[in-house]
Amino acid sequence: MKVRQLTFRLLQVYADVVRTGSITATANRLHLTQPTVSQQLKRLREIVGEPIVRQEDSRVVPTEVGQALYQLSQDLLSRADVFSQYLDEYNRGGRGHFSIGLVNTAQYVLPRLLGPFSQANPQVDVTVEIGNRQQMLNRFERHEDDLYVFSHPPSDDAVMAAPFLSNPLVVVGPENSRWASVKDLTMEALKEERFLLREPGSATRHTFDAWLYSSGVELRSTQQIASNEAIRLAVASGMGLAVLSRHVVADSPKGVQELPLQGFPLKSRWHFVVRRERRLPPAAYRFLSFVQGTLAQAFDEPEGEVAVAELLQALKDER
Amino acid sequence: MKVRQLTFRLLQVYADVVRTGSITATANRLHLTQPTVSQQLKRLREIVGEPIVRQEDSRVVPTEVGQALYQLSQDLLSRADVFSQYLDEYNRGGRGHFSIGLVNTAQYVLPRLLGPFSQANPQVDVTVEIGNRQQMLNRFERHEDDLYVFSHPPSDDAVMAAPFLSNPLVVVGPENSRWASVKDLTMEALKEERFLLREPGSATRHTFDAWLYSSGVELRSTQQIASNEAIRLAVASGMGLAVLSRHVVADSPKGVQELPLQGFPLKSRWHFVVRRERRLPPAAYRFLSFVQGTLAQAFDEPEGEVAVAELLQALKDER
């Protein structure tokens, strides 16, 4: 058999001829003329190298080889069809894979979006990458993920970003800290405190540094710790104060409490970030849609909802 | 996905590209130029309606959809390949089906050929049709079977026949018949005996009638019985004499014995009969080959072997 010349069209036509037992009938059903179908059969026979049908009592019946070919046709066509359905489902975003890169702090909130999404879309496979701002920027530069969450989107023309959730940075101290009840607490008062800081690459550190700089404060004593969780524990055990995303604290506030420092919480927002030129996997698009539908009620972030809606629209227009 | 435009060739090329991870490499392996392969990929992408590969670190890697398409390709191609192997096996005659029409008497011998053949070719499915000469002629006229066994082939230009086995007709009487020991027994002496005859459509009857006519004998008393077996039993129980194929008697000679009538046994031969225009199924061809290889030793019929060999040659030439 000359496999390379075999076409699915031929198999379709052939299968229909076997089913109807009539060349003319198939021609009508497929909106072709009778000679066309005759010729298709002829060509298929040549490809197979063997007679596949014969005339019998005004019906066209498959030969023994034709029988086998019919089964093959059914089989192949249905497999192709399954694939086609898969494609549709993939394009609808209900199936497939995407990867999302999260800046460290975001890992405290994103699960609340990803969890329900996965539940609703079990066929979608999500890879979550986590790192500090700098690491995520590297991944971003290398196009390693489909979607990112930054609090400060990289400044790149090729970037589209939607601020979707507020990320207030607060100062925390140990439970029962003497500062907790101070009125009009200022940085000046905390000058002598040791501050436990995230590493320089992190967004939290960056934001805090910027605030310190703009308010002309210089810290006396600092210590660098690379993990939000470690910082929270260190604060709880009295090693010092820290600036953390409120989400970090809200998640499991044991042993620490927010301090009412003036000017705090520092406002910042998480952004969904995608590259303009990258074709977003339909599943990622579906995730964004899902998030958009959730933000207003579940997170009380109507602005975020609008921003995501705009991003979705922009992505649609890109295509 | 535009299934109708899908070609196995495209899948072959695509699968190879995925395997090698290189368009150029595939081009070389398939004896094509690089642009050709590039274009095939492009066309396949258009058929699928979705990017299927992307460049990555000087390698061509499939996208998520491409992965699924690759699996599909493998699947479809291997199925087509299995069919192709089936075709080969079919053409070799080691697989498939044929039907053979036997004249009644032949059913006593053919199993000795069909049995070993089936054993050696378990994938071949044989349909055996049995009837008297007239019934077989009807089937023959209607092209109902692939192969026939007649003692007297139909006289038809479109027929090819090979006498392959002698079929001696003998006169039988009951065991201990008084005629058994008579020397120079002639028909004249048996004039008064009742003869149990096969029905007119049968070959045995036909041959016997012809002999009677040519030797000018007329039987006094006859009875017609449509089955060899029934006749044998009737003879055994003393109802009369009969003319039967020696094979019928040889098979289970209980209660009957051959009588030494002059001029007997009447010589006749079984013929394999095929229609010239009918394409013989490879399995039937293989059966004839098998028979040809068996006749000389197992049946001591060297002439039959030659005749079948000639038939096979003629069939080969027909194609």
Next chain:
DNA sequence: TATAGTCATAGATGATTATCTATGGTGTAA
């Protein structure tokens, strides 16, 4: 024996395909 239905074949034509050569872009390695 006409008639209608079913196929096969021939001949024509526009569209598509397979394939090539030539060329240009891009990224990697010397």
Next chain:
DNA sequence: TTACACCATAGATAATCATCTATGACTATA
């Protein structure tokens, strides 16, 4: 930076394909 390897695109061409209309052969039925 140059050279090389790899891929994409453009343009050309011959082959093949998908289709059609017209027509002829065969067969069953009125």
